[in-house]
């Protein structure tokens with residue numbers, strides 16, 4: 001970020017901060033002097049990140065270890081962040097994962113956990129923290145969706161559905177709050193160089209991953225868009241071109257191409 005963003009020095013909660021995009025968002029918020037709560041399940045990763053964030057300029061860093069697949073866990077994260085920071089000005093709904101493969105074979109418990117982490121937790125956290133932002137007439141919400149939420153994504157259908165929810169939900173409630181001091185942005189990355197594919201168990205992604213973007217750039221694009229209160233940001237020119245083409249092409253063609261691209265990477269064929 002060239003100039004100081006409006007959330008410099010703010011109190012921020014970042015979910016899914018133990019790796020990838022979330023860790024880089026936390027780093028960039030630390031760089032502009034935010035006080036931070038970082039949350040995920042892997043305590044060791046969060047503690048190592050916390051030490052780094054303190055060195056980078058965060059005014060305070062608190063680690064909250066929770067599983068966002070649990071609704072009680074999500075509610076505890078909101079309470080812990082409020083208690084640790086005295087309020088939250090910046091909420092980054094970033095934690096998420098995918099369940100790739102054929103819909104009829106996808107493990108049901110994992111699919112439901114994905115819906116809880118990708119959809120239910122952001123709704124719980126936002127519902128808990130948005131009222132105080134509105135009262136203060138100052139707040140920022142960054143929702144990490146995906147290009148997979150813009151068009152169909154066969155062989156990762158449930159994941160695509162969660163990201164479509166996040167995107168439409170984000171763009172909808174944004175209009176409710178935009179004149180009341182709260183900025184809401186949906187970040188739509190394409191393939192990004194993180195632990196995402198490993199965590200999900202995709203196969204044969206090597207060639208596919210040559211398009212990957214560094215997570216540091218994705219985080220920077222998201223925070224820059226949030227600073228300008230942009231509705232949505234798609235990262236990288238290839239992804240922008242993909243989304244533009246998707247908009248112009250017939251739905252059947254997009255579905256067919258997406259299916260061909262994803263079929264070989266599906267673990268459950």
Ligand SMILES: NC(=O)c1ccc[n+]([C@@H]2O[C@H](COP(=O)([O-])OP(=O)(O)OC[C@H]3O[C@@H](n4cnc5c(N)ncnc54)[C@H](OP(=O)(O)O)[C@@H]3O)[C@@H](O)[C@H]2O)c1
Nearest residue numbers: 016018019020021040041042068095096191192194195196
């Ligand atoms: N990488 C991509 O190509 C890509 C593309 C588009 C969108 N995205 C989105 O970007 C976001 C960040 O993913 P990433 O690419 O940075 O992948 P990542 O490196 O795998 O990070 C995912 C983060 O989510 C956390 N998480 C997963 N399950 C959780 C749970 N049950 N409870 C709490 N935290 C949980 C993980 O922490 P723990 O494992 O420690 O809990 C980790 O910090 C996700 O929403 C993803 O859908 C990624």
